Amino acid sequence: MRIDILTIFPGMFDGPFNHSIVKRAVEKQLAEIHIHNIRDFATNKHRNVDDYVYGGSAGMVMMIQPIADCIDRLCSERKYDEIIFLTPDGILLEQSVSNRLSLKQNLILLCGHYKGIDERIRENYVTMEISIGDYVLSGGELAAAVLSDSILRLIPGVLSDETSALSDSFQDGLLSPPVYTRPADYNGWKVPDVLLSGNDKEIREWNYSKAVERTRNRRPGMLGDKT
Ligand code: ADE
Numbered sequence: 001m002r003i004d005i006l007t008i009f010p011g012m013f014d015g016p017f018n019h020s021i022v023k024r025a026v027e028k029q030l031a032e033i034h035i036h037n038i039r040d041f042a043t044n045k046h047r048n049v050d051d052y053v054y055g056g057s058a059g060m061v062m063m064i065q066p067i068a069d070c071i072d073r074l075c076s077e078r079k080y081d082e083i084i085f086l087t088p089d090g091i092l093l094e095q096s097v098s099n100r101l102s103l104k105q106n107l108i109l110l111c112g113h114y115k116g117i118d119e120r121i122r123e124n125y126v127t128m129e130i131s132i133g134d135y136v137l138s139g140g141e142l143a144a145a146v147l148s149d150s151i152l153r154l155i156p157g158v159l160s161d162e163t164s165a166l167s168d169s170f171q172d173g174l175l176s177p178p179v180y181t182r183p184a185d186y187n188g189w190k191v192p193d194v195l196l197s198g199n200d201k202e203i204r205e206w207n208y209s210k211a212v213e214r215t216r217n218r219r220p221g222m223l224g225d226k227t
Pocket of ligand 1: 088
């Protein structure tokens, strides 16, 4: 998979993409991530990427030209499955969205700033708009990093134990059950006996009942007919 990210703050991706799963995906050549500075495509004298809002309201809007030129360049080099704009008024990012996107080959993620981007970019280029939650971030970069992480960890071979992505919370419509590691007794805080029993069937049943219990307590809306 290839992800191209369009941003005016390329440095914001140094941290999230140089560690852990995303780093591993790139090192294993299972993913390519290319960060593009939108400002590099600005053709005006001061390399501005924003301008005043038409209609008189306060704030600045990201201009069409630098973004359009950057997307045009990329689209002339390969075909993209989706051009995604990160925005609080997009569809809410859920596991099913990441699952679907993890099957794609080439994605563009466009990060907005200021009051937003010129609507004509959204109308003429963007194929999908995604929000990572009902709150407003200062820009789309953190959302793009979250989206990339949630997609890349699903690519087979990225996680060392492939089944571990399948047993994540949300993959089977349930939150994950609690997990424990050694020691079995820490100052009197004990790991549940069933997990030490070696009985696979009982352990599976315990995990399932705990997942249902946790989901009922924390996210009852997820539970359709599982109760
Ligand atoms: N940009 C600003 N806030 C955002 C959010 N909640 N999700 C995605 N992109 C954003």
